[in-house]
Amino acid sequence: MTSAHADTTPDDPTRPGPVITDASGSACGDDASPASYRTGTAAGFTVPADGAVDGRTDCRLFADPPPTASDGDLTGDDLPDLAVVGAQAGLPSGLWLARGTADGQIDPGVTDVGEQGTGAASPGSPSDWDGIQAITGHFQTGAGFNDVLAYKPATGTGTILYGNGDGSALSPYSGHEVNVNSLVFTDSSGVTGAPGSKATSIAGGGDLYRTVNDMPRAGFPDLLMVVNGQLWDEPGMMTSGAFIGLDNALPLTGTGPTGSGDWTGWSLTSSLVDGLPALFARNEATGALYYYTPQQLEDLAYGTPVTPLHLADSGYDSAALPVLQAADVNSDGTPDLRTVSATGVSTAWILDPATGTLTARPAQSLDIPGRTA
Numbered sequence: 001m002t003s004a005h006a007d008t009t010p011d012d013p014t015r016p017g018p019v020i021t022d023a024s025g026s027a028c029g030d031d032a033s034p035a036s037y038r039t040g041t042a043a044g045f046t047v048p049a050d051g052a053v054d055g056r057t058d059c060r061l062f063a064d065p066p067p068t069a070s071d072g073d074l075t076g077d078d079l080p081d082l083a084v085v086g087a088q089a090g091l092p093s094g095l096w097l098a099r100g101t102a103d104g105q106i107d108p109g110v111t112d113v114g115e116q117g118t119g120a121a122s123p124g125s126p127s128d129w130d131g132i133q134a135i136t137g138h139f140q141t142g143a144g145f146n147d148v149l150a151y152k153p154a155t156g157t158g159t160i161l162y163g164n165g166d167g168s169a170l171s172p173y174s175g176h177e178v179n180v181n182s183l184v185f186t187d188s189s190g191v192t193g194a195p196g197s198k199a200t201s202i203a204g205g206g207d208l209y210r211t212v213n214d215m216p217r218a219g220f221p222d223l224l225m226v227v228n229g230q231l232w233d234e235p236g237m238m239t240s241g242a243f244i245g246l247d248n249a250l251p252l253t254g255t256g257p258t259g260s261g262d263w264t265g266w267s268l269t270s271s272l273v274d275g276l277p278a279l280f281a282r283n284e285a286t287g288a289l290y291y292y293t294p295q296q297l298e299d300l301a302y303g304t305p306v307t308p309l310h311l312a313d314s315g316y317d318s319a320a321l322p323v324l325q326a327a328d329v330n331s332d333g334t335p336d337l338r339t340v341s342a343t344g345v346s347t348a349w350i351l352d353p354a355t356g357t358l359t360a361r362p363a364q365s366l367d368i369p370g371r372t373a
Helices: 208-212 294-301
Strands: 020-022 038-045 056-063 082-085 095-098 133-137 147-152 157-161 177-180 201-206 222-227 230-234 250-253 266-273 276-283 289-292 309-312 323-327 336-340 345-352 357-360
Touching: 082 133, 082 323, 082 336, 133 201, 201 208, 208 222, 208 230, 208 276, 208 294, 222 266, 222 276, 230 294, 250 294, 276 294, 276 323, 289 294, 309 357
Parallel strands: 201 266, 266 323
Antiparallel strands: 020 056, 038 056, 082 095, 133 147, 147 157, 157 177, 201 222, 201 276, 222 230, 230 250, 266 276, 276 289, 289 309, 323 336, 336 345, 345 357
């Protein structure tokens, strides 16, 4: 696999609408193209009155760019969806997608958008996703459709699969994906205090690094990571699949959410508020749950200690609830949580930060194609 983009620069990006040209550069149509675009190819033949087919012309078609998808939206309806890695939560191997609905729930009928694998093996299979952590974001261009970053903590390796914007299956083949350098997830210099340490949990970091450093926002997401018991912010670079590397990441804090100890055994899930991350942290063993606002993460980046919102002492452990996913499910500007139980039951939890409570919506059992009662 390669990191090459499928898209290429238009011959004349200053022209205002979709440009269509053949291989020689001759125009195939009257429309022109914007500088930001998607491309395709169409074959045309000249057919005269006698029916004889003349020579073929291959035309490149530059289409208007897609609008930037909202946080967590993989299906193009501006609502956050639920994406669950299989081989857990009662699901077969793969990456299973449930569409979010306007009432804050989901359509429980899930589809496997990871059926072609991650590109880790050839031919790919849904089992490529076993043991993967999957997060969404604008990793390809900083805008447009949401993509999926698949990270495997066991090997410290990652791949970004480009989203299609309609909830269809992701392609792990060249032009539709990019591999992420392993040094993005692995300490090669000892910066964490333990050379060779790999990220144990990752989440989207939005434009946190650029914001705290007074840099223009670019849309390419940072990564929030737990490495060797510390919380880190690693900025994304302005190229698909490129990050600054863990050795140059910004340390946020070595103090765990409880105010003592470190981040060992904690996992992360985040959702964006105006381009900045809000973070839920849960203790995998005890099920304790805490919430950090975007401002608190900025404060940590500046070296200022914070006290996150304490949501629960227990009840969210990974054995009972293998999947936690942050999302603003009721569109009120405050991130909420979706959980999926070990038996495949999804529940949306609405966060009230004023009271520090999570209120459950009616539970929904995921409906897997082909499953019989």
